[in-house]
Amino acid sequence: xxxxxxxxxxxxxxxxxxxxxxxxxxxxxxxxxxxxxxxxxxxxxxxxxxxxxxxxxxxxxxxxxxxxxxxxxxxxxxxxxxxxxxxxxxxxxxxxxxxxxxxxxxxxxxxxxxxxxxxxxxxxxxxxxxxxxxxxxxxxxxxxxxxxxxxxxxxxxxxxxxxxxxxxxxxxxxxxxxxxxxxxxxxxxxxxxxxxxxxxxxxxxxxxxxxxxxxxxxxxxxxxxxxxxxxxxxxxxxxxxx
Amino acid sequence: xxxxxxxxxxxxxxxxxxxxxxxxxxxxxxxxxxxxxxxxxxxxxxxxxxxxxxxxxxxxxxxxxxxxxxxxxxxxxxxxxxxxxxxxxxxxxxxxxxxxxxxxxxxxxxxxxxxxxxxxxxxxxxxxxxxxxxxxxxxxxxxxxxxxxxxxxxxxxxxxxxxxxxxxxxxxxxxxxxxxxxxxxxxxxxxxxxxxxxxxxxxxxxxxxxxxxxxxxxxxxxxxxxxxxxxxxxxxxxxxxx
Numbered sequence: 001x002x003x004x005x006x007x008x009x010x011x012x013x014x015x016x017x018x019x020x021x022x023x024x025x026x027x028x029x030x031x032x033x034x035x036x037x038x039x040x041x042x043x044x045x046x047x048x049x050x051x052x053x054x055x056x057x058x059x060x061x062x063x064x065x066x067x068x069x070x071x072x073x074x075x076x077x078x079x080x081x082x083x084x085x086x087x088x089x090x091x092x093x094x095x096x097x098x099x100x101x102x103x104x105x106x107x108x109x110x111x112x113x114x115x116x117x118x119x120x121x122x123x124x125x126x127x128x129x130x131x132x133x134x135x136x137x138x139x140x141x142x143x144x145x146x147x148x149x150x151x152x153x154x155x156x157x158x159x160x161x162x163x164x165x166x167x168x169x170x171x172x173x174x175x176x177x178x179x180x181x182x183x184x185x186x187x188x189x190x191x192x193x194x195x196x197x198x199x200x201x202x203x204x205x206x207x208x209x210x211x212x213x214x215x216x217x218x219x220x221x222x223x224x225x226x227x228x229x230x231x232x233x234x235x236x237x238x239x240x241x242x
Numbered sequence: 243x244x245x246x247x248x249x250x251x252x253x254x255x256x257x258x259x260x261x262x263x264x265x266x267x268x269x270x271x272x273x274x275x276x277x278x279x280x281x282x283x284x285x286x287x288x289x290x291x292x293x294x295x296x297x298x299x300x301x302x303x304x305x306x307x308x309x310x311x312x313x314x315x316x317x318x319x320x321x322x323x324x325x326x327x328x329x330x331x332x333x334x335x336x337x338x339x340x341x342x343x344x345x346x347x348x349x350x351x352x353x354x355x356x357x358x359x360x361x362x363x364x365x366x367x368x369x370x371x372x373x374x375x376x377x378x379x380x381x382x383x384x385x386x387x388x389x390x391x392x393x394x395x396x397x398x399x400x401x402x403x404x405x406x407x408x409x410x411x412x413x414x415x416x417x418x419x420x421x422x423x424x425x426x427x428x429x430x431x432x433x434x435x436x437x438x439x440x441x442x443x444x445x446x447x448x449x450x451x452x453x454x455x456x457x458x459x460x461x462x463x464x465x466x467x468x469x470x471x472x473x474x475x476x477x478x479x480x481x482x483x484x
Contacts, residue, residue, distance in 0.1 A: 007355070009259065012261075013260070014259065014260040014261040014264065015259045015260070015261050015349075016259070016260070017251065017256065017257045017258070017259055017351070018255070018256045018257075018258070018260075019254075019256040019257050022256065057481050058481050058482070081351075081355045082359065082363075083355060083358040083359055083363050083364075083365050083366060084355065084358075084365055084366070084369075085366065085479065086366075088358075088359070088362070088363035088366065089362075089363035089366035089476050089477055089478055089479055090366075090478075090479065090481050090482075091363075092362055092363055092471045092472070092474055092476040093471065093476060093478060093481075093482055095471075095472070096471050096472065099472045103362075103474070105358075105359035105360075105362065105363065106359060107257075107351050107355040107356050107358070107359040108351070108355070109259070109323075109349050109350070109351060109355075110355055113249070113323045113325060113326065113349040113350070113351075113352055113355075114349050116325040116326075116330075116347075116349070117324065117325055117330070117347035117348060117349040118347075120330070120331075120334055120345075120347065121324075121325050121330035121331035121333075121334055121347065122325075123325050123326055124325060124326070124327065124328075124330065124331035124332075125373075125379070126370070126371060126372045126373060126379075126384075126387050127326075127370070127371050128368070128369070128370040128371075128391070128394075128396060129368060129369050129370075129371075130368045131367075131368060136479055136480030136481065137367070137368075137480060141395070142368075144394060145368050145394045145395070145396065147394075148390040148391070148393055148394035149370070149390070149391075149394060149396075151390055152370075152386060152387045152389075152390035152391060153383070153387070154370060154387065154391075229334050229335065229337075229338050230334070230337070230338065230341045232334055232345070234331050234334045234335060235331055236331055236332075236335060237327065237331055237332065237378055238378035238379060239299050239300050239332050239335075239378065240300070240332075240335055
């Protein structure tokens with residue numbers, strides 16, 4: 001009994017690894033949020049599809065597990081990397097009582113890496129990845145992580161920086177980081193990473209604070225060494241200082 | 243004038259994206275550390291190769307830049323992701339005075355994602371990536387980041403956890419994290435990610451402290467919610483608590 005949890009990268013077929021593609025082809029059933037299934041539809045062929053809407057993650061994973069228990073090889077599709085805010089963890093949780101199911105997680109390019117490449121090289125030194133979504137995490141935990149990550153002079157990558165209900169969360173996050181980071185800290189946003197309309201923009205932290213972003217955007221905040229070189233965001237690793 | 247900085251993922255050809263492969267094929271000259279060039283040799287063909295040994299990063303990037311200035315399309319090969327402790331940043335630095343060179347960074351699967359997939363799903367929640375190498379970063383900075391990341395209850399992924407000169411650095415790092423994290427915190431190591439001899443091992447933080455690792459190993463430390471499920475390291479995102 002086999003269950004793949006597959007990261008398909010940012011979106012385009014040219015960023016899906018051969019390993020991910022082979023696992024999809026090896027599967028009898030393809031499961032996942034409709035938008036992600038559409039991204040791999042060109043090479044699904046006639047396979048059985050288990051589509052579930054957004055925000056029904058437990059149901060989605062349970063149904064994939066139950067299909068695997070009937071002997072089908074099932075592929076759960078995630079955007080980006082399956083192990084970074086994807087379905088890899090929950091799939092292990094819902095299969096806890098079914099050790100006979102072999103779960104294979106297949107990594108993909110996560111938005112931190114895909115977005116950083118668009119902006120230049122903002123994550124060249126130690127960095128923290130933080131989701132601003134408080135659907136599953138209390139805001140106090142998020143705020144504490146932002147505060148300590150800024151104090152540690154990490155480069156910071158923010159996932160889920162905004163939604164309709166959380167229109168001011170990026171501003172609140174910037175205010176926390178501004179306690180330890182300079183208002184001139186170079187920052188950037190990338191919208192639609194790896195898809196049509198991909199767009200990277202460079203800001204200062206002070207400007208970012210007053211910028212509206214949407215849920216298709218990933219946000220990058222530099223460390224104290226980050227600078228802008230020819231329009232790109234670059235965090236030196238330190239070779240030039242040696 | 244075009245210069246690619248390409249992340250080829252953990253090692254195997256099946257984790258190199260089509261985009262990375264196409265950029266290699268589009269290039270006139272392939273540059274990089276010998277070991278990484280060997281990994282892509284099957285699809286380099288008869289292209290010109292610029293090999294440089296380890297630890298001559300500035301020289302490597304400068305020579306690639308100078309080749310690009312003659313009109314050649316050059317591909318700088320990095321293992322993992324080009325933008326996470328790779329060459330993307332330094333390449334932008336050495337090209338600072340040559341804005342006529344178009345630098346395109348092509349992301350790859352970094353060890354944090356590739357190794358997490360081997361262990362299960364340890365990075366499902368907010369995480370920090372920290373290199374223990376003090377070649378370019380003062381140990382005090384590394385220690386401060388470890389301390390604050392542990393206080394923030396981040397999952398933590400450690401790159402470069404050891405070398406001949408730094409045999410006790412992982413132990414020192416664990417001692418710092420043990421100030422804020424429980425000795426029972428589930429942890430893991432992955433050796434030879436995506437290559438022959440790939441091996442993941444699960445420990446507690448207390449056990450990890452007394453474990454010797456080598457430079458081919460990536461280390462994962464859970465947060466306060468991480469647990470072991472059927473031998474896999476899993477950090478819940480929180481769906482089951484909703």
